[in-house]
Amino acid sequence: MKLGPFQIDHPFILAPMAGISNSPFRRLMRRYGSSLVVSELISANGIFWGNQRTAELLRFNEEERPLGLQIFGEIPENLNKACEYIESLGADFVDLNLGCPVPKVVSRGAGSALCRDPVTLGKILEGMVKSTRIPVTIKIRTGWDSQCINALEVVRVAADAGVSWVAIHGRTRAQGYEGLADWDLIGDVKSKSSIPIIGNGDLQTAALAVKRFKETGVDAVLIGRGALRNPFIFRQANRILEGREEFYPSAEDYLELLQVQRKLLEEESKAVCLLHGKKFLSWYSAGFRSSSQFRKEVFSLKTSEEVWALGVRFFEDNLNDRNLHFLQESFLMGGHG
Numbered sequence: 001m002k003l004g005p006f007q008i009d010h011p012f013i014l015a016p017m018a019g020i021s022n023s024p025f026r027r028l029m030r031r032y033g034s035s036l037v038v039s040e041l042i043s044a045n046g047i048f049w050g051n052q053r054t055a056e057l058l059r060f061n062e063e064e065r066p067l068g069l070q071i072f073g074e075i076p077e078n079l080n081k082a083c084e085y086i087e088s089l090g091a092d093f094v095d096l097n098l099g100c101p102v103p104k105v106v107s108r109g110a111g112s113a114l115c116r117d118p119v120t121l122g123k124i125l126e127g128m129v130k131s132t133r134i135p136v137t138i139k140i141r142t143g144w145d146s147q148c149i150n151a152l153e154v155v156r157v158a159a160d161a162g163v164s165w166v167a168i169h170g171r172t173r174a175q176g177y178e179g180l181a182d183w184d185l186i187g188d189v190k191s192k193s194s195i196p197i198i199g200n201g202d203l204q205t206a207a208l209a210v211k212r213f214k215e216t217g218v219d220a221v222l223i224g225r226g227a228l229r230n231p232f233i234f235r236q237a238n239r240i241l242e243g244r245e246e247f248y249p250s251a252e253d254y255l256e257l258l259q260v261q262r263k264l265l266e267e268e269s270k271a272v273c274l275l276h277g278k279k280f281l282s283w284y285s286a287g288f289r290s291s292s293q294f295r296k297e298v299f300s301l302k303t304s305e306e307v308w309a310l311g312v313r314f315f316e317d318n319l320n321d322r323n324l325h326f327l328q329e330s331f332l333m334g335g336h337g
Helices: 023-031 044-049 052-057 076-089 111-116 118-131 151-161 183-192 206-216 225-229 233-241 251-268 270-284 291-298 304-321 324-328
Strands: 012-014 067-072 093-098 136-141 143-145 166-169 197-200 220-223
Touching: 012 233, 023 251, 023 270, 044 052, 044 067, 044 076, 067 076, 076 093, 076 118, 093 111, 093 118, 111 118, 111 136, 111 143, 118 136, 118 151, 136 151, 151 166, 151 183, 183 197, 183 206, 197 206, 206 220, 206 233, 220 233, 225 233, 225 270, 251 270, 251 304, 270 291, 270 304, 291 304
Parallel strands: 012 220, 067 093, 093 136, 136 166, 166 197, 197 220
Antiparallel strands: none
């Protein structure tokens, strides 16, 4: 299928998540079925000033393609320079974050704040599109608050500026990650848009991702938190969409996943392997018997060898005792799509 200028395998895409969507996880999710990946948000100001931490966030591996690097910022010149630099790095597209609700981002006029003035935003987007030969995409929210729902206006401005697609998180900035994503509004915007629309919000199961994709007519969907406790969700959703028998991971599937992820994280650094190992293993354990005790124990360990060995033992012993009803429950409501 086509998404903007790209040919992708299916419409199920890993959502960019701050502090999570580093290169090792993006590589893992490409191997496990996400049809493309986008980095966590990166400061355009940091790119402009040559910040070392920013440079680390821009690194990627060839197997991640199609790959977008996501930036945020409020200074047009810096956003344009960031687009030029991202093109020089060889990324496939640049994505502008216009949905971040975090006060420290919004207070400086970046993230969700930029959508409050669509006219000015249009000029910024036009400048970004002209500054680079690779596609420019954006991720937005439905609006600032219940009194300012302007996603359709932002989409029209983006289309006029030459943006390749718009991803819409179905909540306002004021909602943060509370309440339910408004998929009716996403579908309505899609029906009136001249460019591709990607839906995002509350896709906790593969079946729900397929349902939202079909009933709204969007061009693709972003899956964030759902992939953190079910890394097989992209494979499952694609099989459902194709009318094939749903895939349920075995203990062997989980053990293979852990082996692959540990290797990718170790290539990054021992510190990353330890920290991300703790986080991801605790997320994957959700819904399993004794998961609460497992999370306490895994966060008390001091080495990655201990962490991953405990993870292997846990999934070997507990896979058949998972309560699938947990997939309908709230998860990481403090953020991450």
